[in-house]
Amino acid sequence: MKPRLYYAPGTCALAAHAALREAGAEFDLELVSFADEQQRSPVFLAMNPLGRVPVLETEHGVLTENPAILAYIARAWPGSGLDSVGDLWVTAQVDSFNVFVGSSLHPAFAHLFRPYRYADGDEHRTAVSAKAPQVIGEMFDIVEARLGASSAAGPWVHGARFTTSDPYLCVMSRWGARTGVLKAERHPRVLAHLALVQARPSVAQALAAEGLTSI
Amino acid sequence: MKPRLYYAPGTCALAAHAALREAGAEFDLELVSFADEQQRSPVFLAMNPLGRVPVLETEHGVLTENPAILAYIARAWPGSGLDSVGDLWVTAQVDSFNVFVGSSLHPAFAHLFRPYRYADGDEHRTAVSAKAPQVIGEMFDIVEARLGASSAAGPWVHGARFTTSDPYLCVMSRWGARTGVLKAERHPRVLAHLALVQARPSVAQALAAEGLTSI
Numbered sequence A, B: 001m002k003p004r005l006y007y008a009p010g011t012c013a014l015a016a017h018a019a020l021r022e023a024g025a026e027f028d029l030e031l032v033s034f035a036d037e038q039q040r041s042p043v044f045l046a047m048n049p050l051g052r053v054p055v056l057e058t059e060h061g062v063l064t065e066n067p068a069i070l071a072y073i074a075r076a077w078p079g080s081g082l083d084s085v086g087d088l089w090v091t092a093q094v095d096s097f098n099v100f101v102g103s104s105l106h107p108a109f110a111h112l113f114r115p116y117r118y119a120d121g122d123e124h125r126t127a128v129s130a131k132a133p134q135v136i137g138e139m140f141d142i143v144e145a146r147l148g149a150s151s152a153a154g155p156w157v158h159g160a161r162f163t164t165s166d167p168y169l170c171v172m173s174r175w176g177a178r179t180g181v182l183k184a185e186r187h188p189r190v191l192a193h194l195a196l197v198q199a200r201p202s203v204a205q206a207l208a209a210e211g212l213t214s215i
Helices: A012-022 A042-047 A065-077 A088-113 A122-150 A165-178 A188-199 A201-209 B013-022 B042-047 B066-076 B088-113 B124-152 B165-178 B188-199 B201-209
Strands: A004-007 A028-031 A054-057 A060-063 B002-009 B028-031 B053-058 B062-063
Touching: A004 A012, A012 A065, A012 A165, A012 A201, A012 B165, A012 B188, A028 B013, A028 B165, A042 A054, A054 A065, A060 A065, A060 A088, A060 B088, A065 A088, A065 B066, A088 A122, A088 A165, A088 B042, A088 B062, A088 B066, A088 B088, A165 B013, A188 A201, A188 B088, A188 B201, B013 B066, B013 B201, B042 B053, B042 B066, B053 B066, B066 B088, B088 B124, B088 B165, B124 B165, B124 B188, B165 B188, B165 B201, B188 B201
Parallel strands: A004 A028, B002 B028
Antiparallel strands: A004 A054, A054 A060, B002 B053, B053 B062
16 A cells, blocks of 8 residues: 555644655645544544644554654655665664654644643633743754754755755744744744755645645 | 763653663763753753753764664664664654654653743743643553553563663653552553563663662
């Protein structure tokens, strides 16, 4: 069977979507309508009890958690250019960055977008949302410094080579630009990286397929 | 050079610590004193701008983010029994579970222990802490169901084989037991797993080396 990616437009599933295109994979794309709360349906919760996208259904079974999905895509299509499994250290660095995005940068946005997960009571939720831009900004400061350190080697997160970290960061940067947290004077490298990644054919095709445009 | 693990006792660095022992690695252990705020020192922040442990210093450079460190340890000592890199799907499942711990279960505890990260103002921080046990309980419900699904194959998170997911879950379960969120009637498999993992020689040795006892 072809792998099937469950996604919702503009969510972090866009990273896995672009990675599949970058890898040259044949795959099916399955929309999960958040408006209809399909992510809370019994069928979907049986695949991912967290009720979140992306979910990748493969011939082996169901895989959840974006950094794990991205690592799987990089390995399952060797020769795609995403695969760095032959290099233990490059693989570790890509894993590390993607886990940082998944456990720090993305959750910082979740506090902005979905404060009800973290506190009960309107006034407390407002306080959680209000704090989030500060944390998001600090997380992007870390990314900005990192892009500065790798920029001598090349334009991508890990230097000369495009990896799954690039579309994953791109999704976060799109949210950062849309919410106004990313600022040209504070995060110039992040914004330059965003423009570059959105122009990458695999990412541009994924955006178009999800009905989205570049930011 | 031997790898050097930066840790603080009882933090999630215990998972990487136990994994190194399980792999039979020679390594140095470097205490980061949270009481002295060493994790905020310029030297430490240069290694990990988030100011968190574990950090693994290797011959290649510095590696951060626990799921990435655990994956690296499993791969860097092939034949240790932790290495599943030859099996793409097992690797993906271990990655997925560890990322779930790092991005959902551990952050749920962070809201309980460190609410100041997520809101300003004492009353709002109290509200964040107050919500956390509910979320932690729900995350452990997911783990409980998963342990039920894999229990036919064996006692570990992924069935018959001990993986890095076992000490990583063990750290969370220790916190869950200590805070009283884990309850015998609701999470019997999680608590049985905790006891089993703490009795594993690599984990027992790591606990002893950190001056900790089983819970």
